Amino acid sequence: MFRFRLDGSSGVPPYLQLVHQVRQSLLLGYLQEGDRLPTVKDVAADLVINPNTVVKAYRQLEHEGLAGGRPGQGTFITASSAPVPPEAQENLRASLEAWLRAAEEAGMSDDAVTALIAAARYDMRKERV
Amino acid sequence: MAEHDAGSSVPALRTERLGRRYGKAWGLRDCTLEVPDGAVAALVGPNGAGKTTLLEMIIGLLAPTEGDVSVFGETSRADTAQSLARVGYVAQDHPLYRDFSVADMFHLGRAMNPSWDQKLATARMDALDIPLNRKVRRLSGGQKAQISLTMALAKRAPLLVLDEPVSSLDPVARLEFMRDVMALAADNALTFLISSHVVSELERFCDWLIVLAHGRVQLAGPADDLLAAHRLLTVPRATQDTELPGLIIHRSDSDRHSTALVRTDPVRLAVQGQAGWQADPVSFEQLVMGYLQRPATAATTGDPAPAAQRPGPSTKAVTP
Numbered sequence: 254m255f256r257f258r259l260d261g262s263s264g265v266p267p268y269l270q271l272v273h274q275v276r277q278s279l280l281l282g283y284l285q286e287g288d289r290l291p292t293v294k295d296v297a298a299d300l301v302i303n304p305n306t307v308v309k310a311y312r313q314l315e316h317e318g319l320a321g322g323r324p325g326q327g328t329f330i331t332a333s334s335a336p337v338p339p340e341a342q343e344n345l346r347a348s349l350e351a352w353l354r355a356a357e358e359a360g361m362s363d364d365a366v367t368a369l370i371a372a373a374r375y376d377m378r379k380e381r382v
Numbered sequence: 383m384a385e386h387d388a389g390s391s392v393p394a395l396r397t398e399r400l401g402r403r404y405g406k407a408w409g410l411r412d413c414t415l416e417v418p419d420g421a422v423a424a425l426v427g428p429n430g431a432g433k434t435t436l437l438e439m440i441i442g443l444l445a446p447t448e449g450d451v452s453v454f455g456e457t458s459r460a461d462t463a464q465s466l467a468r469v470g471y472v473a474q475d476h477p478l479y480r481d482f483s484v485a486d487m488f489h490l491g492r493a494m495n496p497s498w499d500q501k502l503a504t505a506r507m508d509a510l511d512i513p514l515n516r517k518v519r520r521l522s523g524g525q526k527a528q529i530s531l532t533m534a535l536a537k538r539a540p541l542l543v544l545d546e547p548v549s550s551l552d553p554v555a556r557l558e559f560m561r562d563v564m565a566l567a568a569d570n571a572l573t574f575l576i577s578s579h580v581v582s583e584l585e586r587f588c589d590w591l592i593v594l595a596h597g598r599v600q601l602a603g604p605a606d607d608l609l610a611a612h613r614l615l616t617v618p619r620a621t622q623d624t625e626l627p628g629l630i631i632h633r634s635d636s637d638r639h640s641t642a643l644v645r646t647d648p649v650r651l652a653v654q655g656q657a658g659w660q661a662d663p664v665s666f667e668q669l670v671m672g673y674l675q676r677p678a679t680a681a682t683t684g685d686p687a688p689a690a691q692r693p694g695p696s697t698k699a700v701t702p
Binding site for chain 2: 259261264266267268293294297298300301302303304305306307309
């Protein structure tokens with residue numbers, strides 16, 4: 254069964270954190286079409302959060318077409334995503350780790366790395382337009 | 383469980399112009415608010431803000447000097463059996479008889495409450511591994527809190543009022559207690575009103591927020607909407623209050639710039655905002671602290687209808 258987590262210090266509203274985790278897990282292949290999400294009560298008790306927060310997150314997922322409720326059975330993943338194949342993902346991760354190590358050796362801070370990635374991405378998008 | 387759907391459902395709790403005077407001083411005044419069925423509402427305020435006065439009027443221990451309290455549409459009168467039966471109360475520090483066993487406490491609860499659910503009470507003790515013959519004085523703080531909660535639950539009251547329920551507990555017992563409350567909120571469509579000092583912990587537990595200060599309601603409504611209706615603005619020091627887009631809740635100045643918590647909306651912000659201003663979303667704690675730090679003068683004359691202009695179908699307006 255899928256398990257959510259909560260980052261109290263992120264500043265992202267709890268319900269959005271839940272939504273992000275489902276989206277991300279779909280992309281990474283941890284969640285697949287037909288998987289059942291834990292019940293509202295289980296998530297509320299597990300994370301010690303307000304159950305209405307979970308309801309709100311599940312509604313948002315339904316709204317986005319990623320999940321759907323089946324009466325009496327629970328909430329299920331309805332979207333099929335085309336996750337990156339595990340092999341390609343491992344390769345990408347390996348090269349990213351190598352790059353991150355190089356950045357660290359060059360004395361870059363975490364913030365500088367994040368900023369550099371954001372800047373590179375921004376430039377790539379601009380080129381495409 | 384119910385997310386507070388709009389529609390005809392009666393609010394779990396409503397107070398209208400509720401006030402209580404102690405001699406010449408008002409402990410609470412002009413308190414109008416609503417908590418929808420199924421909500422977990424946080425009641426926040428400094429000592430002396432009127433929290434206990436409000437809670438005691440809600441549970442029927444204290445008669446209002448003016449105004450009304452109604453629980454699920456029925457007006458509460460102090461010291462009547464019907465009023466007391468509709469509200470479960472978990473008092474601060476969990477007052478229990480030290481020399482009683484858990485079974486004795488339940489016996490007492492049964493004698494005092496016509497709708498007492500003994501099965502629920504014993505089943506919870508089973509689940510929590512608390513033996514019924516254990517004397518109260520031998521229970522841990524967390525276990526005492528659980529007995530108090532169980533006694534309130536076994537009354538089968540649809541509204542539960544918890545006064546600082548976890549302030550005396552260690553962090554683990556605190557988490558376990560709130561885990562239970564969250565599971566109950568999910569299961570039973572119960573409505574909770576929880577008073578607390580620990581602002582940072584409340585965000586994850588509560589979907590409804592009530593801030594009291596100086597004997598007045600400062601802020602009340604769905605937590606998400608209240609957060610969305612405020613911004614933290616960083617502006618040049620020279621900026622006049624009147625230039626800021628919206629109601630200023632709290633402002634602090636440094637040499638060159640000022641930070642202001644402002645109640646505003648995106649449109650107003652876009653129209654009145656100026657280049658170089660920074661507008662950030664507020665956190666739950668910033669919002670609450672901003673209102674708690676408001677001077678008494680602003681607090682009594684300020685924003686009279688903070689909760690009345692709420693967007694969205696999932697919310698209800700408080701009629702001022």
